[in-house]
Amino acid sequence: MSDCIAISNLRVYGYTGVFPEEKALGQWYELDLKIWTDTAKAAQTDDITDTYNYVEAVEQARNLVRTAQFNLIEKLAAAVADILLQSSTQVEQVQVRVTKVSPPIPDFSGKVSVEITRSAA
Template structure:
């Protein structure tokens, strides 16, 4: 059985970008993370050890977002590696990161990158 843990629109202020002002001023990033793993046992046991601790995943995401990077792709890769290394029972992981207010022409809600991987 596969279960899903989903982070919807996790909003974090961070300092990622190629332009110098992006690393000084910063902006909000929106993250959507989807995790697949068999955590069915927790439906009967009510034991945190039988599931994936999403509070710990939230902390890992925040840790990685504190490290400035030029590329959102790099940040997503670090987040995915850190989550998978911490919870090897994960069978699928996806991360969508959206930069709000990117320094580009035009009006938009943001620009995003998306990665997914099956294990």
């Protein structure tokens, strides 16, 4: 049985995009992360060492978005998923949603998101 740690509305400024302006000027992204891991032992011991430390997930995702320059948010989402899966043997599966808060689309005031799910090998 597996449990899920959810991190939502992680706002980060990054430089992913197809257009040169996106890479040069950057834009805001929002990330929502779900990390499946067994939390049963931590629930019994109340000890941080017995669970996945989600602060690590926030820091890793934030750093990647700030420093990476991909063309597509699909690639950015996959890179975040890879980092989370590689960060700990406790992580069984992740779901990553990357949202462009203000995508450069004429006459469009909405958001665009990509959501992926990946499992540990």
